[in-house]
Amino acid sequence: MKKSIFYHAGCPVCVSAEKEIIELIGKDNLEIVDIGTVTTRILEAEKAGVNSVPALLTPSGQVLHLNFGASLSALKA
Amino acid sequence: MKKSIFYHAGCPVCVSAEKEIIELIGKDNLEIVDIGTVTTRILEAEKAGVNSVPALLTPSGQVLHLNFGASLSALKA
Numbered sequence: 001m002k003k004s005i006f007y008h009a010g011c012p013v014c015v016s017a018e019k020e021i022i023e024l025i026g027k028d029n030l031e032i033v034d035i036g037t038v039t040t041r042i043l044e045a046e047k048a049g050v051n052s053v054p055a056l057l058t059p060s061g062q063v064l065h066l067n068f069g070a071s072l073s074a075l076k077a
Numbered sequence: 078m079k080k081s082i083f084y085h086a087g088c089p090v091c092v093s094a095e096k097e098i099i100e101l102i103g104k105d106n107l108e109i110v111d112i113g114t115v116t117t118r119i120l121e122a123e124k125a126g127v128n129s130v131p132a133l134l135t136p137s138g139q140v141l142h143l144n145f146g147a148s149l150s151a152l153k154a
Contacts, residue, residue: 016139017141020135020141023136023137060097062097
Protein backbone atom coordinates (compact mmCIF):
# COMPACT_ATOMS: atom_id res chain seq x y z
CA MET A 1 0.00 0.00 0.00
CA LYS A 2 1.19 3.48 -0.87
CA LYS A 3 1.87 5.53 2.25
CA SER A 4 -0.45 8.16 3.64
CA ILE A 5 1.10 11.45 4.66
CA PHE A 6 0.24 12.83 8.08
CA TYR A 7 0.84 16.58 8.22
CA HIS A 8 1.08 18.19 11.62
CA ALA A 9 2.63 21.14 13.39
CA GLY A 10 3.42 19.77 16.82
CA CYS A 11 0.28 21.23 18.40
CA PRO A 12 -1.49 19.25 21.17
CA VAL A 13 -4.39 18.35 18.84
CA CYS A 14 -1.81 17.17 16.29
CA VAL A 15 0.07 15.01 18.77
CA SER A 16 -3.13 13.36 19.96
CA ALA A 17 -4.35 12.69 16.41
CA GLU A 18 -0.93 11.36 15.40
CA LYS A 19 -1.04 8.83 18.21
CA GLU A 20 -4.46 7.59 17.09
CA ILE A 21 -3.53 7.44 13.42
CA ILE A 22 -0.34 5.48 14.11
CA GLU A 23 -2.39 3.07 16.21
CA LEU A 24 -5.02 2.67 13.48
CA ILE A 25 -2.97 2.62 10.30
CA GLY A 26 0.47 1.62 11.51
CA LYS A 27 3.68 3.64 11.42
CA ASP A 28 4.94 1.73 8.37
CA ASN A 29 2.04 3.02 6.29
CA LEU A 30 2.67 6.64 7.23
CA GLU A 31 5.01 9.44 6.38
CA ILE A 32 4.85 11.98 9.19
CA VAL A 33 5.68 15.55 8.24
CA ASP A 34 5.94 18.41 10.72
CA ILE A 35 5.19 21.43 8.56
CA GLY A 36 5.58 23.63 11.62
CA THR A 37 9.30 22.84 11.41
CA VAL A 38 9.76 21.74 7.80
CA THR A 39 8.05 24.83 6.39
CA THR A 40 9.40 24.06 2.93
CA ARG A 41 6.67 21.43 2.67
CA ILE A 42 3.76 23.75 3.47
CA LEU A 43 3.24 24.54 -0.23
CA GLU A 44 3.09 20.85 -1.10
CA ALA A 45 0.48 20.26 1.61
CA GLU A 46 -1.53 23.24 0.43
CA LYS A 47 -1.49 21.99 -3.16
CA ALA A 48 -2.75 18.61 -1.98
CA GLY A 49 -5.76 20.35 -0.41
CA VAL A 50 -4.65 20.63 3.22
CA ASN A 51 -6.26 23.65 4.90
CA SER A 52 -5.37 22.90 8.49
CA VAL A 53 -3.37 20.49 10.60
CA PRO A 54 -3.51 17.76 11.65
CA ALA A 55 -4.46 16.30 8.27
CA LEU A 56 -4.03 12.98 6.56
CA LEU A 57 -3.39 12.79 2.84
CA THR A 58 -4.50 9.32 1.80
CA PRO A 59 -2.92 7.22 -0.97
CA SER A 60 -5.91 8.06 -3.18
CA GLY A 61 -5.16 11.77 -2.85
CA GLN A 62 -8.03 12.67 -0.52
CA VAL A 63 -7.40 14.91 2.47
CA LEU A 64 -8.94 14.08 5.83
CA HIS A 65 -8.71 17.02 8.22
CA LEU A 66 -8.62 15.45 11.68
CA ASN A 67 -10.11 17.75 14.30
CA PHE A 68 -8.55 21.20 14.19
CA GLY A 69 -5.15 22.26 15.45
CA ALA A 70 -3.98 25.16 13.31
CA SER A 71 -4.71 26.62 9.91
CA LEU A 72 -2.02 26.53 7.26
CA SER A 73 -2.16 30.31 6.97
CA ALA A 74 -1.28 30.59 10.67
CA LEU A 75 1.81 28.45 10.06
CA LYS A 76 2.96 30.71 7.26
CA ALA A 77 2.48 33.89 9.28
CA MET B 78 -8.03 -4.98 17.85
CA LYS B 79 -11.20 -3.42 19.23
CA LYS B 80 -13.29 -1.87 16.49
CA SER B 81 -13.45 1.82 15.74
CA ILE B 82 -16.88 3.33 15.20
CA PHE B 83 -17.41 5.51 12.15
CA TYR B 84 -20.39 7.81 12.64
CA HIS B 85 -21.89 9.40 9.55
CA ALA B 86 -25.14 10.79 8.24
CA GLY B 87 -25.02 9.86 4.57
CA CYS B 88 -23.82 13.31 3.50
CA PRO B 89 -21.37 13.56 0.56
CA VAL B 90 -18.48 14.45 2.88
CA CYS B 91 -19.40 11.42 5.00
CA VAL B 92 -19.49 9.05 2.05
CA SER B 93 -16.12 10.22 0.81
CA ALA B 94 -14.51 9.95 4.27
CA GLU B 95 -16.07 6.51 4.80
CA LYS B 96 -14.48 5.26 1.59
CA GLU B 97 -11.04 6.47 2.71
CA ILE B 98 -11.38 5.10 6.23
CA ILE B 99 -12.47 1.67 4.98
CA GLU B 100 -9.47 1.68 2.64
CA LEU B 101 -7.06 2.68 5.43
CA ILE B 102 -8.33 0.73 8.41
CA GLY B 103 -10.27 -2.12 6.82
CA LYS B 104 -13.99 -2.84 7.03
CA ASP B 105 -13.41 -5.59 9.60
CA ASN B 106 -12.02 -3.08 12.06
CA LEU B 107 -14.97 -0.74 11.74
CA GLU B 108 -18.51 -0.44 12.90
CA ILE B 109 -20.31 1.98 10.61
CA VAL B 110 -23.26 3.83 12.10
CA ASP B 111 -25.56 6.14 10.14
CA ILE B 112 -26.89 8.44 12.85
CA GLY B 113 -28.86 10.29 10.20
CA THR B 114 -31.05 7.18 10.02
CA VAL B 115 -30.40 5.45 13.33
CA THR B 116 -31.12 8.57 15.38
CA THR B 117 -31.35 6.50 18.56
CA ARG B 118 -27.55 6.41 18.53
CA ILE B 119 -27.03 10.18 18.35
CA LEU B 120 -26.91 10.44 22.15
CA GLU B 121 -24.27 7.72 22.37
CA ALA B 122 -22.14 9.55 19.79
CA GLU B 123 -22.59 12.82 21.62
CA LYS B 124 -21.53 11.27 24.91
CA ALA B 125 -18.40 9.90 23.25
CA GLY B 126 -17.47 13.45 22.22
CA VAL B 127 -18.72 13.53 18.63
CA ASN B 128 -19.69 17.09 17.63
CA SER B 129 -20.09 16.58 13.90
CA VAL B 130 -20.06 13.86 11.28
CA PRO B 131 -18.21 12.18 9.77
CA ALA B 132 -16.30 11.19 12.89
CA LEU B 133 -14.25 8.22 13.96
CA LEU B 134 -14.33 7.00 17.55
CA THR B 135 -11.11 5.09 18.02
CA PRO B 136 -10.68 2.02 20.26
CA SER B 137 -8.90 4.25 22.78
CA GLY B 138 -11.97 6.46 23.06
CA GLN B 139 -10.62 9.44 21.14
CA VAL B 140 -12.80 11.16 18.55
CA LEU B 141 -11.35 12.19 15.22
CA HIS B 142 -13.65 14.56 13.37
CA LEU B 143 -12.91 14.00 9.69
CA ASN B 144 -13.53 17.09 7.62
CA PHE B 145 -16.99 18.51 8.21
CA GLY B 146 -20.29 17.20 6.93
CA ALA B 147 -22.96 18.11 9.46
CA SER B 148 -23.17 19.06 13.11
CA LEU B 149 -24.92 16.72 15.52
CA SER B 150 -27.32 19.48 16.47
CA ALA B 151 -28.42 19.74 12.83
CA LEU B 152 -29.23 16.01 12.85
CA LYS B 153 -31.38 16.38 15.91
CA ALA B 154 -33.32 19.32 14.50
